[in-house]
Amino acid sequence: MLGRMKLRGLVSLVALALLAGGCSSSSDDEPKADPAKKGSSEKLVEISPVTGLPLKGRPDNPVFVVKIENTANGSPQYGLNRADMVVEELVEGGLTRLAAFYYSTLPKNVGHVRSMRATDIGIASPVAGQIVASGGAPKTYRIVKKAGVKVFSEDHGAPGFSSDPAKSRPYNRMINLQRLNRKAKVRDIPGPYLSWTPPGAKPSPSASASAAPPKKATKAAVKFSGGTRTTWRLAGKTWQRTNGHAARGQDFAADTLIVMFCKVGDAGYRDPAGNPVPETIIKGTGRAVILHGNEATETTWHKSSLDSQVRFTGKDGEPVTITPGHVWFEMVPKGAGKLALG
Structure with missing residues (x-):
């Protein structure tokens, strides 16, 4: 298990070459090889905390968490194909x-x-994510600020926002993250978002001999409410939405799809239409299904605090790691939410 370290990116040591010859000598007087000259030095490889994949270099920016409309009113969605990870809440x-x-x-x-919503605290905090939103309710601002999460809001004058002339408010707000980054400050990233499968280890998730084997699946339907379902299909090696709102060629392709069943509470205020605002509780433990390739593995998710890493265990209680790549989380309401596989 990787420990939590205050690094802006997770670092792994990758050996570039091995020392020529044996490890010991028959004579103490024999000159010792200089490791640097023999090419035995080890290179530090930056690993992304949100994908587990190697980075070409440590980004000079924080992790931005952008809140994006997910209904037909706000379609098309732009830039999802460039995201490292996505959470649907x-x-x-x-x-x-x-x-x-x-x-x-x-x-x-x-x-x-x-x-934004108060739920975003538990979503963004594990990697010191900085929320990008058009605005938020006064109570939400207070809660998020108290949690120590940085917010870039158009309502509070954050740079980089613009209007899509093809849409009308509140569905027309766009963000230029490169421009926004000029005003952002990079913070230490506490550690990886997930327990990534180490290089060279057996691909995970997979069931041990004492656990139930994964189910086979190439389709998935995730129900959030009576009127909202997200449907998926396995296309090659990635899971892709079949009823998404992304612009053509700009949808997210998930190497791993994780469905977490979470308790939902009342945020304590109503939206302008008078609807109570829910707050998904991303803390504690609950059922989770991890879909990777054509396998769907039943697991239990664990999160001790809003800013802690999400961990998973199998039916046998053993840790389940996630294959590095692009992950989509479905934070489904416990009880009302459903998952159907096909």
Whole structure:
């Protein structure tokens, strides 16, 4: 298990070459090889905390978490294909909204940007994510600020926002993350978002001999409410939405799809239409299904605090790691939410 370290990126040591010859000598007087000259030095390889994949270099930016509209009113969604990770969360009226993570690349055109929710604290905090939103309710601002999460809001004058002339408010807000980054401050990243499978280890998730074997699946339907379902299909090696709202060629391709069943509470205020605003509780433990390739593995998720890493265990209680790549989380309401596989 990787420990939590205050690094802006997770670092792994990768050996570039081995020392020539044996490890010991028959004579103490024999000159010792200089490791640097023999090419035995080890190179530090930056590993992304949100994908587990090697980075070409440590990004000079924080992890931005952009709130994106996820209904037909805000379509098309721009820039999802450039995201490192995406979380779909419940909002009022049984609808959902996306929290898209950007770290390895910063697109100039992401949107359409919407308001934040208190749920975003538990989503963004594990990697010191900085939330990008069009605005938020006063109570939400207070809660998020108290949690120590940085917010870039158009309502509070954050740079980089613009209007999509083809849309009308509140569904027309776009963000240029490169421009926004000029005002952002890079913070230490506490550690990786997930327990990534180490290089060379057996691909995970996979069931041990004492656990139930994974189910086979090439389709998935995730129900958030009576009116909201997200449907998926396995296309080659990635999971892709079949009823998404992304612009053509700009949808997210998930190497791993994780469905987490979470308790939902009341955020304590209502939206302008009078609907109570839900708050998904991303803390504690619950059922999770991990879809990777054509395998769907039943697991239990664990998160001790809002800012801690999400961990998974199998039916046998053993840790389940995640194959490095691009992950989509479905934060489904426990009880009302459903997952159907095909």
